[in-house]
Amino acid sequence: MTQKIAALGLDIGRKRIGVAGCDGTGLIATGITTIESKSFADTLSQLQAIIEERGVSLLVVGLPYSMDGSIGFQARQVQKFSKRLSAALHLPIEFVDERLTSYYAEQMMIEQNVSPSRNKGLIDRKAAALILQQWLEDRRKTIKAKTTEQPENS
Template structure:
């Protein structure tokens, strides 16, 4: 099911954002969110979702070379579950291994700290999800462990 989706590349300092049109034809990097606390992030993300009529979230999980969850993957998983529950939106996980590197290479953004690299990585995650899935699921049905619940193994 293609729909308007918001993709998140969750980091400790910034969240890269990208969106797609309801037909899944155009993926657009959006301005990154410079983080403070979840309580400050939530209204900004709610506004993005309302303005873009978002119907689902795609959250990147940084898995290692062997496909195992990293410590950051657990943080991203918790953040994604909390956000999906708060916004009452279904979500999907995508393996974001090497996404920042790939985005930096593709767009010449290596070393960027403005957030453009983070949003370019979120756009790559969304493109991957549009090609490969998995289906969006309600947060309460997502598996509890990091890297579980239908993480796509692609990079």
């Protein structure tokens, strides 16, 4: 029996937080909502409601590395905020490289004839889904690699 996956993907920005969830099998991530960041307490209560409703046990946060792979100012801000969320929600966090996720989300919208400039919240939700999808795929690869490794001298 496979373990149910209850992760929440977050695309944390200065004004908004895109939120995505996954099906219990861990195959597909989808955008859930976008939280307008009014205050930490407000953000916390909105996330808490989603976490309780979905039985979430892990936060997957997109970390905006610089294009050269370094951790810049914005990434440090996201780390700081995420650690605060993690402590307040009593949930572990894992970070995923989120470079270009917002760009890809915008491109997906353009292909669907949806205006990115008029739908910033949708971009954030889609970016959160891309972040969570990347984590799910990396997790599957890791599990597959572990199950195919056989110890030579068991």
